[in-house]
Ligand SMILES: [Fe+2]
């Protein structure tokens with residue numbers, strides 16, 4: 001157990017109502033104005049009768065893949081909310097993180113509803129009837145299995161790293177999420193997806209504003225070595241998110257040899273059915289743009305960008321070996 005400055009175990013009481021970072025308060029307040037509900041979307045459009053079997057399972061596949069990252073978001077941000085309260089961080093930090101947790105629930109709910117309409121029971125209680133369905137289910141099971149390794153490492157991180165370091169790395173996933181979900185919204189031909197993903201993009205933009213405000217506040221008193229650790233976590237973040245936002249990177253993901261072949265096939269079928277899944281080239285281009293867009297701000301804060309050659313990003317070389325624990329935050 002970590003011990004706080006006064007030498008006692010951390011506690012949520014007496015708490016505080018301090019507002020130090022105005023930007024965080026503003027971001028938290030924006031949440032109320034931008035509130036939306038997954039129940040209000042035109043779900044009838046995902047009528048099973050409108051799709052053949054492969055189109056149905058392919059869309060459920062992508063939604064179940066997205067759900068892995070939404071679920072890790074629910075876990076990570078709720079744990080972060082609790083830590084922020086235990087370690088007496090300023091009030092809007094706690095409330096902002098709780099808001100993000102709620103958003104992750106609503107994103108996961110979109111995934112649950114889509115799967116439920118298209119492929120009832122997918123992935124947890126689904127019985128495949130052909131090879132495509134088998135491979136779709138197998139891919140998801142394997143991803144979730146890897147997710148267990150991610151989560152165990154994430155829980156241990158709190159004993160290993162300063163709180164400030166963990167909190168200041170939250171922004172990276174949001175950078176990619178904001179642009180790529182906008183792409184999904186723009187490319188989708190079904191309005192249920194267009195609406196869901198433009199709402200998700202709004203959430204992600206808010207997450208990005210808040211997590212960048214956290215970074216800015218925390219990085220100002222940070223030694224150089226810690227800033228380099230943020231760089232390292234950015235690289236980890238890219239690797240962690242790769243099965244969804246790029247293509248799976250084997251430094252972390254232990255997957256069967258034919259994983260990606262089926263993954264691509266399923267993503268293509270989902271795209272043909274009207275779910276705007278971007279191609280590998282489109283994802284890569286968006287990552288590049290997203291990182292370049294924020295590069296100056298990060299460098300001004302003394303946080304170097306890592307080299308991510310896969311998408312053409314130059315920066316500090318960070319070596320990540322196969323089997324290293326990944327310390328990254330989710331969407
Ligand atoms: Fe999310």
Ligand SMILES: [Fe+2]
Nearest residue numbers: 174204207331
């Ligand atoms: Fe997010």
